[in-house]
Amino acid sequence: MKLFIIHKLKLFTWAKNRTLTVFKYSRPLFYSGLLYFMLNANVFASELPDLGDISLAQLDSKKEQEQKTILREEIHEYLVDDLLLTDYLKKLGNRLAAQDQPHAKIEFLLVNSDEINAFASFGRMLGVNSGLILACGNEDMLASVMAHEIAHINQYHLARAMAQQKQMMVPAIAAALGAVALGALNSEAGVGALTATAAGMQQAQIYYTRQAEAEADRIGLQLVYKAGFNPQEFADFLEVLLKEEKLNTDGYTTEYLRTHPLTNNRIAEVKQRANQLPQKKVHPELNFLFARERLRVTTQPASNVIQYYEKIGEPKIYDQKLAWHYGYALALLRMHKTAAAKDHIDRVIAVKANNPFSILLLTEAAIENNDEKTAAQILANGVQKNPNNYPLLMTYIKFLNEHNQAQLAKRIITEHPNNRDPDYMLLKANIESAAGSPAQAYLTRAQLAYNQNDPKMAKKLLISGLQVKNLDQNSKLELQAKLDEIKALEKDK
Numbered sequence: 001m002k003l004f005i006i007h008k009l010k011l012f013t014w015a016k017n018r019t020l021t022v023f024k025y026s027r028p029l030f031y032s033g034l035l036y037f038m039l040n041a042n043v044f045a046s047e048l049p050d051l052g053d054i055s056l057a058q059l060d061s062k063k064e065q066e067q068k069t070i071l072r073e074e075i076h077e078y079l080v081d082d083l084l085l086t087d088y089l090k091k092l093g094n095r096l097a098a099q100d101q102p103h104a105k106i107e108f109l110l111v112n113s114d115e116i117n118a119f120a121s122f123g124r125m126l127g128v129n130s131g132l133i134l135a136c137g138n139e140d141m142l143a144s145v146m147a148h149e150i151a152h153i154n155q156y157h158l159a160r161a162m163a164q165q166k167q168m169m170v171p172a173i174a175a176a177l178g179a180v181a182l183g184a185l186n187s188e189a190g191v192g193a194l195t196a197t198a199a200g201m202q203q204a205q206i207y208y209t210r211q212a213e214a215e216a217d218r219i220g221l222q223l224v225y226k227a228g229f230n231p232q233e234f235a236d237f238l239e240v241l242l243k244e245e246k247l248n249t250d251g252y253t254t255e256y257l258r259t260h261p262l263t264n265n266r267i268a269e270v271k272q273r274a275n276q277l278p279q280k281k282v283h284p285e286l287n288f289l290f291a292r293e294r295l296r297v298t299t300q301p302a303s304n305v306i307q308y309y310e311k312i313g314e315p316k317i318y319d320q321k322l323a324w325h326y327g328y329a330l331a332l333l334r335m336h337k338t339a340a341a342k343d344h345i346d347r348v349i350a351v352k353a354n355n356p357f358s359i360l361l362l363t364e365a366a367i368e369n370n371d372e373k374t375a376a377q378i379l380a381n382g383v384q385k386n387p388n389n390y391p392l393l394m395t396y397i398k399f400l401n402e403h404n405q406a407q408l409a410k411r412i413i414t415e416h417p418n419n420r421d422p423d424y425m426l427l428k429a430n431i432e433s434a435a436g437s438p439a440q441a442y443l444t445r446a447q448l449a450y451n452q453n454d455p456k457m458a459k460k461l462l463i464s465g466l467q468v469k470n471l472d473q474n475s476k477l478e479l480q481a482k483l484d485e486i487k488a489l490e491k492d493k
């Protein structure tokens with residue numbers, strides 16, 4: 001095993017150029033696709049992966065978990081905080097990922113950034129910027145960009161690119177995306193914040209090689225096709241990007257094109273490959289259109305969005321028309337113009353009453369009207385009609401919890417017990433605590449800690465649970481059983 005320590009890299013030039021662009025054109029500063037390294041010998045101790053040897057490029061799972069936790073914490077505030085949207089992205093991503101290595105999970109992140117970009121990171125994390133989704137004309141385009149990134153992940157291209165560039169800090173890279181987010185603070189603070197923490201940080205730029213791009217294109221197109229999308233849309237999307245790039249005389253390059261080199265040749269190859277696959281119909285997928293408009297309203301100032309809807313006017317194509325009313329209604333609601341929103345809401349509800357996007361639109365309108373009773377009813381009906389819809393379930397439980405109905409919330413949770421999502425489990429524990437079941441709350445928190453690879457914390461929580469005053473016999477047995485189970489599992493390791 002070699003110990004590898006990174007010394008000064010000539011990597012700030014690019015960032016400086018970029019800063020100039022940012023000041024001049026106030027483009028959002030977001031270093032997605034860039035990698036930052038902490039100058040810490042411990043973090044940097046690593047084996048050097050040989051080119052092409054994928055086994056060395058993998059992190060051991062504990063280190064990977066640690067890095068992912070750091071990454072999640074650091075990038076957290078730059079993620080789009082909307083359950084419907086993150087759920088949409090996750091479902092689309094999983095549908096694609098299931099076509100290749102279905103058992104290896106990928107975590108999908110929805111990043112709030114106007115920059116047209118998607119990126120793969122260590123720890124099997126895949127980020128998609130809001131700007132990219134807004135630039136996609138249909139779901140097939142978005143699917144194809146994501147499939148391309150999934151291919152980069154499954155083929156360990158990042159690790160290989162690092163190896164090739166002799167910056168092989170495999171374990172350190174996971175911190176990358178988090179630090180990347182620093183750049184997103186705002187234009188001036190971006191690089192400033194970076195330099196401020198530069199005592200511990202260096203940045204490096206990763207370009208995928210042409211060979212890696214070709215491989216990701218090839219595999220990505222297969223995934224897209226197998227998942228039921230039209231692979232031709234990828235070529236169309238790349239063409240749009242390249243055209244826009246050529247129109248840009250300010251020297252600005254989208255992040256996606258920086259990290260994924262694009263030439264006319266590559267587009268021709270993608271086209272050729274896509275044409276070899278049987279043609280599929282482009283998806284007029286309504287959920288994509290709803291998600292895209294919800295994202296527009298969530299990430300842009302509401303007044304700008306309203307201007308946008310007024311400017312483009314009501315589209316003629318049916319699904320586009322519905323999505324237009326949906327987005328318009330949502331934007332008006334967020335401006336507290338409930339009366340103006342009503343007509344647009346009615347147009348959506350008249351035909352798509354049971355769609356989760358519609359249900360949460362109606363809920364938001366009821367809350368805006370201070371009609372909490374109606375809001376609770378809408379959510380209750382929505383969950384009943386869509387029992388497996390996570391965003392609806394979470395929103396309903398949260399709503400009940402916030403309106404002092406912990407008992408009812410607890411009952412709903414008991415009816416949907418198998419969700420392992422950390423946010424769900426944390427909420428579950430809070431509700432159990434509020435509903436007067438502290439032992440249950442300890443049990444849930446312990447389970448969560450165990451799921452997150454922290455058996456020490458899990459045991460601690462169970463022991464605390466056993467010390468709760470006036471503990472009933474059932475809870476006592478349950479806590480003790482869980483404690484014994486974790487101890488036994490630990491012993492086996």
Ligand SMILES: [Zn+2]
Pocket residue numbers: 148152208212213216259260
């Ligand atoms: Zn690529």
